[in-house]
Amino acid sequence: MLSSREAATEWENAMRVTREQMAEHRQKILESAGKLFRAKGFEAVTVADVMKAAGLTHGGFYGHFKSKDDLIAETLTHALRGDKSGGALAEFAKRYLSPKHRDDLAGGCSTAGLAAETIRQAPAARAAMTAGLRENIQRLTAQAEGATEAARRRAAIGHWSAMVGAVILARLSKDRELSDEILGETRAWLEEKRSQRQVAARAKK
Numbered sequence: 750m751l752s753s754r755e756a757a758t759e760w761e762n763a764m765r766v767t768r769e770q771m772a773e774h775r776q777k778i779l780e781s782a783g784k785l786f787r788a789k790g791f792e793a794v795t796v797a798d799v800m801k802a803a804g805l806t807h808g809g810f811y812g813h814f815k816s817k818d819d820l821i822a823e824t825l826t827h828a829l830r831g832d833k834s835g836g837a838l839a840e841f842a843k844r845y846l847s848p849k850h851r852d853d854l855a856g857g858c859s860t861a862g863l864a865a866e867t868i869r870q871a872p873a874a875r876a877a878m879t880a881g882l883r884e885n886i887q888r889l890t891a892q893a894e895g896a897t898e899a900a901r902r903r904a905a906i907g908h909w910s911a912m913v914g915a916v917i918l919a920r921l922s923k924d925r926e927l928s929d930e931i932l933g934e935t936r937a938w939l940e941e942k943r944s945q946r947q948v949a950a951r952a953k954k
Contacts, residue, residue, distance in 0.1 A: 775813050777803040782820055783828040787862035788855040791821055791870065822873035828859040829881025838892040838908055839943055845912050846936045848929060851919045860885070861916040885909060894946055904946065911935055 781802035785794045796817055800807045814820045844850065850857050860881065867878045889905035890898070915935035922928040 771812070774803070774805055774809065777805065778810070778813060778820070779824050779827040782824040783859065784855040786821070786824060787828075787857060787859060791863070791866050796820070818871045818873065821870055822877045825859065825863065825867065825874055825877035825881065828863075829877065829884070832859055832881070832885070838889055838894070838905070839940065841889075841892065842908060842912055842939050843936060846915055846932045846939075848932065851916055851928065851932060854920070858913070858916065861913045861920075864913065865917070894943065900946075904942075907942070908939055911939060 778799060782794070782799045785798060785802060796810050797807050799820070800810055810820075814823065845858065854862060860878070864878060867874050886902065886905055886909060889909055890902045893901040893904040893908070895901035895904050912935065915931050919928040919931045922931065
């Protein structure tokens, strides 16, 4: 027979395992939902689809989320936090504006994949997208070139707006040649703007 201390320890261990399992299941749901939403859109994906993709039972959903709207908002928060841009802004732009990224709907950028749909979602989803937008601009500002904070922020917003818009347009085009042209010309335009800023900065010295 277990002593009271041993029984308490066993109960604590069981609770810890349960909490860890719950956290693991939540992570699976969020990651599966993110891939499905980016690939198919919010409306085409059901809660049952998400739970099946996560390898979990449908009934377990409500132990993690109140509703599909709640899932959408939480998924956006999770996905946008994972959309990290590494390295210099120019290098990030090259990777972002590539055919590989354009063709990867499920694994690509959540802003390009879901921004247009989020406009019509509940306030919580729009708030999550707005928070992600702010975070991205701050991160890109830190990577941008410019003599002042205002100049770097302007460059970051300009780059991000052009990049996201280009990927959206490239994805919607059925003409592969036009799609490639949109990506390539946007990359070239951004590099041109970068060169102009560098020339202007040197002229001021």
